[in-house]
Amino acid sequence: xxxxxxxxxxxxxxxxxxxxxxxxxxxxxxxxxxxxxxxxxxxxxxxxxxxxxxxxxxxxxxxxxxxxxxxxxxxxxxxxxxxxxxxxxxxxxxxxxxxxxxxxxxxxxxxxxxxxxxxxxxxxxxxxxxxxxxxxxxxxxxxxxxxxxxxxxxxxxxxxxxxxxxxxxxxxxxxxxxxxxxxxxxxxxxxxxxxxxxxxxxxxxxxxxxxxxxxxxxxxxxxxxxxxxxxxxxxxxxxxxxxxxxxxxxxxxxxxxxxxxxxxxxxxxxxxxxxxxxxxxxxxxxxxxxxxxxxxxxx
Amino acid sequence: xxxxxxxxxxxxxxxxxxxxxxxxxxxxxxxxxxxxxxxxxxxxxxxxxxxxxxxxxxxxxxxxxxxxxxxxxxxxxxxxxxxxxxxxxxxxxxxxxxxxxxxxxxxxxxxxxxxxxxxxxxxxxxxxxxxxxxxxxxxxxxxxxxxxxxxxxxxxxxxxxxxxxxxxxxxxxxxxxxxxxxxxxxxxxxxxxxxxxxxxxxxxxxxxxxxxxxxxxxxxxxxxxxxxxxxxxxxxxxxxxxxxxxxxxxxxxxx
Numbered sequence: 001x002x003x004x005x006x007x008x009x010x011x012x013x014x015x016x017x018x019x020x021x022x023x024x025x026x027x028x029x030x031x032x033x034x035x036x037x038x039x040x041x042x043x044x045x046x047x048x049x050x051x052x053x054x055x056x057x058x059x060x061x062x063x064x065x066x067x068x069x070x071x072x073x074x075x076x077x078x079x080x081x082x083x084x085x086x087x088x089x090x091x092x093x094x095x096x097x098x099x100x101x102x103x104x105x106x107x108x109x110x111x112x113x114x115x116x117x118x119x120x121x122x123x124x125x126x127x128x129x130x131x132x133x134x135x136x137x138x139x140x141x142x143x144x145x146x147x148x149x150x151x152x153x154x155x156x157x158x159x160x161x162x163x164x165x166x167x168x169x170x171x172x173x174x175x176x177x178x179x180x181x182x183x184x185x186x187x188x189x190x191x192x193x194x195x196x197x198x199x200x201x202x203x204x205x206x207x208x209x210x211x212x213x214x215x216x217x218x219x220x221x222x223x224x225x226x227x228x229x230x231x232x233x234x235x236x237x238x239x240x241x242x243x244x245x246x247x248x249x250x251x252x253x254x255x256x257x258x259x260x261x262x263x264x265x266x267x268x269x270x271x272x273x274x275x276x277x278x279x280x281x282x283x284x285x286x287x288x289x290x291x292x293x294x295x296x297x298x299x
Numbered sequence: 300x301x302x303x304x305x306x307x308x309x310x311x312x313x314x315x316x317x318x319x320x321x322x323x324x325x326x327x328x329x330x331x332x333x334x335x336x337x338x339x340x341x342x343x344x345x346x347x348x349x350x351x352x353x354x355x356x357x358x359x360x361x362x363x364x365x366x367x368x369x370x371x372x373x374x375x376x377x378x379x380x381x382x383x384x385x386x387x388x389x390x391x392x393x394x395x396x397x398x399x400x401x402x403x404x405x406x407x408x409x410x411x412x413x414x415x416x417x418x419x420x421x422x423x424x425x426x427x428x429x430x431x432x433x434x435x436x437x438x439x440x441x442x443x444x445x446x447x448x449x450x451x452x453x454x455x456x457x458x459x460x461x462x463x464x465x466x467x468x469x470x471x472x473x474x475x476x477x478x479x480x481x482x483x484x485x486x487x488x489x490x491x492x493x494x495x496x497x498x499x500x501x502x503x504x505x506x507x508x509x510x511x512x513x514x515x516x517x518x519x520x521x522x523x524x525x526x527x528x529x530x531x532x533x534x535x536x537x538x539x540x541x542x543x544x545x546x547x548x549x550x551x552x553x554x
Contacts, residue, residue: 158414161415161416162412162413162417163412165400165403165412165417166412168393173390173394176390176401176404179378179461181375181379181409182375184375187412
């Protein structure tokens, strides 16, 4: 029984963090941009949402405002990269570093507890009251599924629009996009804004779910997200439909959380988790390249 | 009509590596003209194309398209009137996107890329007809990602995309030199056909003397940023590769 509960818990975590993974998929896979802003914008979303709820704002409204805060953070990274020609990784690091101070400013201290406050999760778990002790867990999973489904549907629509096409092409071939009369820089900024908006939204959900926002809650977001994206990609063909790819990115997020839960259960030290994740990502990114080189040598 | 007025361009200005490419360069292409440019490496051919497309901004002088000064317009703004096919077949298409997706973007070229759905069933039928006209059998593979096509197929597709929204100027930058002779021939035939059908004002760079003589309505030889030979009509028709090579060596001697 305890095992099932752990798995359900990991699933709900995977779904809530899955929104962040969809956001990361946009920058990492579509735009071909490793955006470190996410480490800051996840905590930004959490901080904004937590402080608003703490001050009596409606939890759903706080989610929306947190998303806009993330969009702003993405715009700043985009402007640093496009207008000031700062390399992408560094632009992300700059915004992330700045956000550390900003997040403390927002909360006034390093963390904000939400004890006894209404969050979107407490509201929804009331609907499932009849289910007894597990109502909280079930409400988390239901909410996570709904949120992920809605966001994947919106992304599927968006990347089928003219602007969505342009953004996909930017990650592929900037010359071609420029030749189509499209402002390449603007498309990159829009994609970064969209991505960080989703990441901040996810951060706000995480804070409401765990009952507090913490200045360090975003540390390692990029690497965790990459792990989820890579795990998900192991199950999809290159030719697959875009919506299928996003669904598997979220499934990758769930699997990642299950692996983590398993690792903890067999006695891994929680502080070693980030090392574990980083090694997995390094291997997953590096292995295909090494295999390819071997193939060539054989020829 | 395209007009360059007293256009100057210097690379690495005020350094030991300073290189003057164009000094008060004047050049006019009339509406509907198909100009072939030849010239040795470093003669300024590619810089000329980059100046027209806006990839490089001139130091001074004016570039006019249909009488409108575009000298200060950024590349993506100018792209609305200028179609370009590069030497590298990878440059003109998005390899991770399908053929019909690439065509859908070309159809919207120069327009606002907003939040309208980019493609409809009706469009796909039209794209099929367009691709069919290339005669490469691509009409049954509209779903294929462009990255899986051969260089020649990609170049033919790029040509189609660059001319779908009739450009005021079409720039062809050695667009067949990376292809094998047979494919190059097919792509050149399409080029001629598309230019003729749409009466496009065209500027083409080539290193192939035979192509230079056979194609186009006007031949221009560039050397050291200056036009050293300019032939139209009968004069162009009577050219032979030998005559062109002799002209080349004459100039190179002077320098």
